[in-house]
Amino acid sequence: MAYFYMCDRANLFMKENKFYTHSSFFIPIIYILVLGVFYNENTKETKVLNREQTDEWKGWMQLVILIYHISGASTFLPVYMHIRVLVAAYLFQTGYGHFSYFWIKGDFGIHRVCQVLFRLNFLVVVLCIVMDRPYQFYYFVPLVTVWFMIIYITLSLWPQIIQKKANGNCFWHFGLLLKLGFLLLFICFLAYSQGAFEKIFSLWPLSKCFELKGNVYEWWFRWRLDRYVVFHGMLFAFIYLALQKRQVLSEGKGEPLFSNKISNFLLFISVVSFLTYSIWASSCKNKAECNELHPSVSVVQILAFILIRNIPGYARSVYSSFFAWFGKISLELFICQYHIWLAADTRGILVLIPGNPMLNIIVSTFIFVCVAHEISQITNDLAQIIIPKDNSSLLKRLACIAAFFCGLLILSSIQDKSKQ
Secondary structure (H helix, E strand, C coil), X not given: CHHHHHHHCCCCCEEEECCCCHHHHHHHHHHHHHHHHHCEEECCCCCCCCHHHHHHHHHHHHHHHHHHHHHCHHHCHHHHHHHHHHHHHHHHHHHHHHHHHHHHHCCCCHHHHHHHHHHHHHHHHHHHHHCCCCHHHCCHHHHHHHHHHHHHHHHHCCCCCCHHHHHHCCHHHHHHHHHHHHHHHHXXXXXXXXXXXXXXXXXXXXXXXXXXXXXXXHHHHHHHHCCXXXXXXXXXXXXXXXXXXXXXXXXXXXXXXXXXXXXXHHHHHHHHHHHHHHHHHHHCCCHHHHHHHHHHXXXXXXXXXXXXXXXXXXXXXXXXXXXXXXXXXXHHHHHHHHHHCCCHHHCEEEECCCCCHHHHHHHHHHHHHHHHHHHHHHHHHHHHHHCCCCHHHHHHHHHHHHHHHHHHHHHHHHHHHHHC
């Protein structure tokens, strides 16, 4: 944390402005693509979206997003739209992964919830205190945290429907689809009722977490931009697991997912859909128009990618260990970049070695990745210590944590009143 503070709060290091050129974005993309293809290994299992594959997916997406941020590519609309799909894909994985866990395991215990919330929020909470930044500043963490809680509440509410129960009676499948239908209606209501959304998240103490510059508009905009994709991830997980249970899919090593005719047809449709989206994104005239359509169409490219990556048996059998390594620390990379790589709260680039941009980016990137890796390890270790499996011990610790944060909230409220 001392290094974070020195980089982005103390005036020890210089910062420089971003200047976008096509070469500053696309050349690094080519470099990491070559490295990713070069370092490949066989997967332990050949199921759709297996662990190695999802880590790989997170890894290359995170590297592309990092290059996007440091190159200032948000000014180039086609790149911006494709990066928006990558952010949506992270949220799709959130819906897919958590739904799959609850559906298969049926574990709705408080230990699981606390483990997930701790791993998502530990670093951000510490940074909010040390760097004096609002929680909403690290917008992606509040986003995945809220969506995790929505998934948990949806599936844990009566009647709790899990795979084991549904296997005994197909009626429960319809019950789950009904739950998902109500979730979709709830999402639509909040998306098109800005007033209701703002009233909910302007209530104390939620306002302390979700307000930015005195209002929750930024939070509403961020949430609304990818409002359907978590639902799509949950629905995809449900359909995939149902097909898998009925042995409709061929997930053996080297086997195509479906029969040759169906596989070839789906691959053709996927490639066409993928290219069509890219052409549309390249022809968009302004961000407002693109952002309005993005929530409905981003799932097309996500599903197209999943099918292209998983239908051929040989594609499911290998993964990039290079990308997968970065995928395991993708959350820490996303958060740490704010202060020890980009600096100036992402508006500039950290300069450790003045006068030599290439050497500076190599050194700062090396330190940045090492720090993110260590923080990931520390977070995982602390999660095992702070979140015990024994419920009575866990509840006592939760009471202490709640008291600590209540104290912080009260102090924050007193400070706000004194400023007024």
